[in-house]
Amino acid sequence: MVKKVTLGDANVTAIAYGCMGLSQAYEPCDEEQGIRTLNAVLDMGYDHLDTAALYGFGKNEELLNKAIGHRRSEYFLASKCGLYRDSTGKREINGRPEVLTKTCEDSLRRLGTDCIDLYYLHRIDLNVPVEDSIGALMNMRDQGKIRFIGLSEPSPETLEKALNLCQIAAVQSELSLWTRSPNDTVADICSRKGIAFVSYSPLGRGFFGGKVRDTAVLTEKDIRHTMPRFQADNFASNLKRLDELSALAEENGITVAQLALAWVMAQGDHILAIPGTRFEDRARENLDAARSLLTDEVIAHAGRIVSPESTAGERWTETILREVDSEQNRFR
Numbered sequence: 001m002v003k004k005v006t007l008g009d010a011n012v013t014a015i016a017y018g019c020m021g022l023s024q025a026y027e028p029c030d031e032e033q034g035i036r037t038l039n040a041v042l043d044m045g046y047d048h049l050d051t052a053a054l055y056g057f058g059k060n061e062e063l064l065n066k067a068i069g070h071r072r073s074e075y076f077l078a079s080k081c082g083l084y085r086d087s088t089g090k091r092e093i094n095g096r097p098e099v100l101t102k103t104c105e106d107s108l109r110r111l112g113t114d115c116i117d118l119y120y121l122h123r124i125d126l127n128v129p130v131e132d133s134i135g136a137l138m139n140m141r142d143q144g145k146i147r148f149i150g151l152s153e154p155s156p157e158t159l160e161k162a163l164n165l166c167q168i169a170a171v172q173s174e175l176s177l178w179t180r181s182p183n184d185t186v187a188d189i190c191s192r193k194g195i196a197f198v199s200y201s202p203l204g205r206g207f208f209g210g211k212v213r214d215t216a217v218l219t220e221k222d223i224r225h226t227m228p229r230f231q232a233d234n235f236a237s238n239l240k241r242l243d244e245l246s247a248l249a250e251e252n253g254i255t256v257a258q259l260a261l262a263w264v265m266a267q268g269d270h271i272l273a274i275p276g277t278r279f280e281d282r283a284r285e286n287l288d289a290a291r292s293l294l295t296d297e298v299i300a301h302a303g304r305i306v307s308p309e310s311t312a313g314e315r316w317t318e319t320i321l322r323e324v325d326s327e328q329n330r331f332r
Contacts (some may be wrong), residue, residue, distance in 0.1 A: 001291070002014075002291050003265055003272075003290045005196055005269070005270060005271070005272040006196065006270075007076060007118065007148075007169065007170060007196045007198075008076075008117060008118060008145075008147060008148040008169045008170075008196075010048075010076045010117070012047050012048040012076050012271065012272065013045065013047055013048065013272075013287070013290050014265050014271070014272040014290045015046075015261065015265075015272065015273055015274075015275065015286055015287050015289055015290040016046065016047075016048035016049065016050055016078075016198070016272060016273070016274040017041045017046045017048070017049050017050065017131070017228060017274065017276065017283065018050050018200065018218070018245075018270050018274035018275060018276030019038070019049055019050060019051045019055065019060050019063075019064060019276060020050075020051070020052070020276055021057045021276040021277065021278055022034040022037065022038070022055075022060060022061065022063060022276075022278055023025075023055045023056030023059045023060035023063060023136075024056045024059075024060070024223075025057055025222070025223040026206070026219075026223065026224075026278075027218075027219050027278070028219065028221075028224055029207045029221065029278040031035060031063065031066075033278060034063050034067060034278070035063070035067040036064065036280070037277075037278055037279070037280055037283065038063070038064065038067040039067060039068060039071075040101045040157075040280045041280075041281065041283050041287075042044075042068060042071055042074050042075060042103065044280075044283065044284055044287060045287060046075070046121075046264050046283070046287060047064075047074070047075055047076060048075060048076040048078070048272075048274075049076070049077055049078070050074050050078045050079075050172075050198075050200075050274045051064055051077075051078070051079050051080075051111075052079055052080035052081075052083070052085050052120075052122055052198055053079065053080060053081055053083075053103050053106065053107050053122075053133075054080065054083045054084055054091070054122060056083075057084070057085055057089075058106065058107075058110050061107055061110035062110045063067075063258050064077075064111060065110060065112035065113075068263065069111070069112040069113070072113055075114070076117045076118070076174075077111070077116055077117045077118070078116070078117060078118040078119070078150070078170075078172075078198075079107050079111065079118075079119060079120070080119065080120040080121070080122035080152060081099075081100045081103040081107070081119065081120070081121065081122060081137075082094065082095050082099075082100060082103070082122045082123055082124075082125060082133065083122035083123045084099075084103055091305045093123045093124075093125050093126075093323060094125060094128075095121065095123075095124065095125025095128040095130070095132070095133035096125070096128055096132070096133075096311070097132055097133065097136035097296040098136075100121075100133060100136040100137065100140075101136055101139070101140065104116075104119065104140050104145055104146065105145075106237065108145060109139060109172060113147060114144075114145075114149070114152045114224045115144060115146065115147060115291075116145070116146045117146075117147050117148060118145035118146070118147065118149075118150050118169060118170060119137060119140065119141075119145075119148070119149060119150065120149075120151060120170070120172055120270065121133055121134070121137065121148035121149075121150070121151050121152065122152050122158060123152060123153060123323070123324065123325070124151070124153070124154055124155075124158055124324075124325035125288075126258045126323070126325065126328070130158050130161055130162060131161065131165060131231065134149070134162050134166065135165070136166050137149045137166075138165070138166050141166075143157065148167075148169035148170070149167070149168055149169060150167060150168065150170040150171065150172060150198075151167055151168060151171050151172070152171070152172040152173060152200075153172075153173045153183075153324050153325055153326045154171060154173075154186065154325055154326060155176070155182070155325045155326050155328055155329065156182075156185055156186055156189055156198075158325050159171065159186055159189055159190075160189075160217065168193075168195055169195065170195060170196040170197070170198050171186055171187075171190050171195055171196075171197050172197075172198040172199075172200055172274075173186060173196065173197070173198075173199070173200070173326060174199070174200055174315060175187060175197070175199040175200075175202065175267070175271070176199065176201060176202050176203065176204050176208070176231070176260065176263075176264060177204070177208065177245075177260055177263055177264075177302065177303065177305075177306040177307065178204055178207075178238075178306055178307070178308060178310075178311040178315075179201070179204070179308065179315050180307075180308050181308065182326050182327065182329065183326060184267075186326065187267065187268060187270075187271065190270055191268050191269075191270050194270070195270065196270055196271075197268065197270055197271045197272075198270065198271075198272055198273075198274055199272065200274055201262045202261055202264045202273035202275050203257055203260055203261070203275050203286075204229070204260070204261065205223075205224055205227065205230075206224070207229070207230075207238065207242065208242070208245070208256055208257055208259075208260035208306075208309065209256070209257045209277075209282065210242065210246055210255070210256040210257065213239065215230050215235055218230075226317065227313070227315070227316065228313035228314045228316070228317065229311065229312065229313035229314070229315065230313075231313060233312070234312035235311035235312075237312040238311060238312055238313070240305070241305055241306045241310055241311070244305045244306075245259065245260070245302060245305050245306055246315075248298070248301060248305065252294060252298055254289075254292055254294075255285055257282075257286060257289070258274075258285065258288065258292055259294075259298075259302055260285075260302070261273050261275065261286060261289035261290075261292075262289055262292045262294050262299065262302075263299055263302045263303060265289070265290070266294070266296075266299045273289075279281075303325075317325050
């Protein structure tokens with residue numbers, strides 16, 4: 001049986017397709033391959049695709065339109081605003097209502113659609129009252145430009161503020177074997193409130209795919225070069241845990257990626273994951289994780305092998321962590 005999760009008014013597969021890697025962050029992907037992959041993931045049964053204005057600074061949304069715009073009725077579409085680029089072309093968190101409104105209009109044009117199913121505030125702007133940002137998304141919803149509102153990486157306090165204003169359909173934050181707090185607290189709130197929790201980077205930015213054994217193979221612009229968990233000593237320590245996890249996966253007849261995804265999905269009926277890949281065979285492997293049946297004992301064992309406590313390195317640099325609403329309590 002395939003696990004399904006309620007997302008807005010849809011009942012979607014618990015493994016969604018994250019489109020980011022087709023346009024940025026990892027190994028480059030040419031347009032032809034991106035088009036093939038996007039059509040293939042729909043053919044194999046993915047029904048929820050996740051993109052953002054930030055990804056490739058709009059190129060990812062344009063790719064979706066070119067590749068599968070003609071198949072728009074086949075998938076639940078999520079995109080994001082509030083994290084894009086400033087006038088100089090640099091990445092910027094900006095939650096001002098007029099900026100969010102303009103971003104949404106541009107996204108609709110790039111995606112070739114008149115309505116986005118789920119629209120997230122990609123990051124909470126710590127310099128703008130969240131009520132103002134949410135108000136802009138509510139206006140978009142009332143105008144029919146988006147159908148449901150989501151938040152990404154909110155603190156518990158911010159999520160509660162948002163819920164006082166409107167219904168939140170989904171929260172998207174990082175959750176994986178090696179990244180849990182503070183987002184596991186938010187996931188608990190989502191469970192109580194009937195909100196879908198969407199786990200991004202459920203494979204630890206590809207680490208739990210088990211293919212990267214040496215960071216020297218990563219391309220020069222690969223974002224993982226900047227991440228503490230992929231630095232020399234940390235990476236070597238984390239590989240030892242990965243080897244133990246791989247052995248457990250093999251004992252149960254699945255891949256290590258499927259075990260990592262199964263752990264995420266086992267954290268609650270309301271939790272789904274959005275791994276991304278440019279390879280069709282890996283996309284199929286990930287989707288098959290929604291069908292895996294593992295005992296509670298195996299899931300718990302996986303969680304003991306790899307945990308935040310056993311992991312070497314933070315998920316981001318301190319500079320990035322200080323920008324993120326969900327991480328603010330550690331700096332107070």
